[in-house]
Structures are given as C-alpha cells and as structure tokens.
Amino acid sequence: MGKIDSLDVILTSPTNNNIFFAGQQVTGVLRLRLSGSGPSPDSTTTRIRQIRLEIFGRAATRWTRPNGRYTSVYKGEEVYLNCRVVVWPLDEQPAPRDDHLPAGSYEFPFVFDIPPNCPGSFEGPYGNIRYFCKAIIDQPWSFDQKFKTMFNVISILDLNTHPDAVRPLKDAKLKKIGLLNSGGQIECMVDIERCGYVPGEKIPTNFTVTNNSSKVIKLIVVKLEERGWYTGAASFFTSTKGDVRLVAEMKSNEGVQPGRSQIWNGYSLPIPPINASILNSRIINITYKLIIEVLPVMQKN
Known part of the structure; x- marks a missing residue:
C-alpha cells in the first residue's frame, strides 16, 4: 500500500x-x-x-x-x-x-x-x-x-453608508483643578472635520486650550485608543469584558501659561495599520476613540 x-x-x-x-x-x-x-x-x-x-x-x-x-x-x-x-x-x-x-x-x-x-x-x-x-x-x-x-x-467598511462617519465633531470639556476647585479651571475645545477615518489617513485635529487656572500646562497629548468589548457566558449568566489599547499617540510640549489660550491647527495624528471597527459581531465589538489630554504642572509640597 x-x-x-x-x-x-x-x-x-x-x-x-x-x-x-x-x-x-x-x-x-x-x-x-x-x-x-x-x-x-x-x-x-x-x-x-x-x-x-x-x-x-x-x-x-x-x-x-x-x-x-x-x-x-x-x-x-x-x-x-x-x-x-x-x-x-x-x-x-x-x-x-x-x-x-x-x-x-x-x-x-x-x-x-x-x-x-x-x-x-x-x-x-x-x-x-x-x-x-x-x-x-x-x-x-x-x-x-x-x-x-x-x-x-x-472587512469592508464603507464610510459612505454610515452617516455619522462624515459628520463633523465639535466638543468642549471643562476641568476644575485644585482642592475644592480652588485652582481655577482649564477648558479644551476640539474641532474635527469628520468622525470616520481609515488606516493610512491622518486625523487633522484643531483644538484650543484656555488656561484659567493657577497652574502651567506643560504637555498636550493626542492619542487614539482601541476599545474592545467581549461577550461570553458562564452557566446561565452572560457578561462582558472590556479592554483598552493605545494604537497611536502624539505629544506637544508647547506650554500654556495661566490666563492664556493656545490654538493648535492641523495637529494631524497618523492612523497606523489597524483593524476596522467591528460592528457586525454579537460577541466582539471594536471601536476607536480620540482623546486629548491636557496635563498641568502639579506643584510639590
């Protein structure tokens, strides 16, 4: 044989x-x-x-x-x-x-x-x-x-079929600092031309930081996070498990003094080769979130 x-x-x-x-x-x-x-x-x-x-x-x-x-x-x-x-x-x-x-x-x-x-x-x-x-x-x-x-x-993700993908994004966040908010506040206003991007593109981010606090802003961080949600069952109970992964990051050391404002125009964050958002699975959901961190100098006692 x-x-x-x-x-x-x-x-x-x-x-x-x-x-x-x-x-x-x-x-x-x-x-x-x-x-x-x-x-x-x-x-x-x-x-x-x-x-x-x-x-x-x-x-x-x-x-x-x-x-x-x-x-x-x-x-x-x-x-x-x-x-x-x-x-x-x-x-x-x-x-x-x-x-x-x-x-x-x-x-x-x-x-x-x-x-x-x-x-x-x-x-x-x-x-x-x-x-x-x-x-x-x-x-x-x-x-x-x-x-x-x-x-x-x-997967084929046609951004033209998702109305939110072409929608401009404008947002503002206010953060009070110090004990009992005694240190004043910092405001960040963000303007992005659309919400949907693909790997290889750059996300042009325009934002303004207004420093109405007593602290010097020393660092601005723009980062893209991958956020995953996993669904599973044990016996008769169903649960979800979350995970966050950093996929891209840029930093700016241009400080903002107290009582001043600083504008960043065209601050572009390149998107690396990553998976498209997974929206058509019942047990794995993957989305992406753009985060801007404003970090003031904290004085030591």
Whole structure:
C-alpha cells in the first residue's frame, strides 16, 4: 500500500500573504504527493475514500473571573463561515471501496466565497476572529491526514453608508483643578472635520486650550485608543469584558501659561495599520476613540 508523502494547501492571494477581503471569491490548489512502498501493484497505489477542504471562520471569546471558592469561565462563539469543498472524487460522493490513487504528484483546484458580512480577522486579549482552511484526506481503515492553513480577512467598511462617519465633531470639556476647585479651571475645545477615518489617513485635529487656572500646562497629548468589548457566558449568566489599547499617540510640549489660550491647527495624528471597527459581531465589538489630554504642572509640597 502506498503512502502520503506531503499535503499542502496554496491560496491564491494578490499579496501572497493569505489576505483577502470580505465578499471576495478565493481560489487555490490542494497539492498531494503519494509514493509507493514496494514493487507490487498494490504497493504503488494509495486507498483514499475522499479528499476535501473545510473552510471555517469564527469569533471566540474567553476569560475567567473569581467567584467565591470557584473560578467562572466565560466563553462565547459565533460562526461566520462554514463550508466544505470536495475535490476528489468530483461528484462529491465517497469513492468506491476499491478506488486507489497511483503514486505521483496531484493538484486539485478549488474555489470558495467569503460572505460579504464577515468581520475582519482580529486578535485581542479576551477573544479573536480567525479563519482557516483545512485539507482532509479520508482513508479507510486509517487515521485521516490533515493540513490546516490560516488566512486573514479584511472587512469592508464603507464610510459612505454610515452617516455619522462624515459628520463633523465639535466638543468642549471643562476641568476644575485644585482642592475644592480652588485652582481655577482649564477648558479644551476640539474641532474635527469628520468622525470616520481609515488606516493610512491622518486625523487633522484643531483644538484650543484656555488656561484659567493657577497652574502651567506643560504637555498636550493626542492619542487614539482601541476599545474592545467581549461577550461570553458562564452557566446561565452572560457578561462582558472590556479592554483598552493605545494604537497611536502624539505629544506637544508647547506650554500654556495661566490666563492664556493656545490654538493648535492641523495637529494631524497618523492612523497606523489597524483593524476596522467591528460592528457586525454579537460577541466582539471594536471601536476607536480620540482623546486629548491636557496635563498641568502639579506643584510639590
């Protein structure tokens, strides 16, 4: 009886790094190499019932929480892609018991579609969204031979379909400082041309800081935070777990003296390559928040 020397799955990606878009049709090839184990006819063929691929994509969450003497484990799962492609035999039915494949190299092409509403691949501290393609060689009277390869999905987020994305943002915050607010107050007014941006763009931020306090403002920090919410269940209880991650930051050492105002125009924060906001998953929600921190000098006693 022959044997399986190698099994591989090659996905046809324009970037050659297994990255695809939601809604895209993916093509690929399953490569199989068989060898014989002896001179007899039976030893030069390999019995194979079926060769297939299983394509799967899902979100999974998990974290633990102390609960008295016990520890509760919260978990969640949501499936976005689950399909099977049979590449041999082509009628998608199990092969007859006497079907054999001679020794040699084989290539089996395949194709599958990524649903357009799939969220993008994501890795977080309490959950992830992963996609993979698994090749399976189904052999009678033997363990199945398997090979799994991961691929990444980029979700399509059309900002034109989100009215809030093109809406200008204006906001003002007032902070009183000192014991019993005796140190005065600091005001920050922010003006951003729109709320939606994509990786590679810069967020042009215009803001004004008015220092009506007795402290000198020494530092201005503009940062972009990724905020994740994970949903899971333990027994009959459902809970959420939050996480905050800094993805971009810029600092300005231009101080603002007491009783003065300072205007920053076109203070642009570059957006690094990050995941799009995940809004179409029931167990993982990812959004982004722009924060401006005004840090006064605190006197030591």
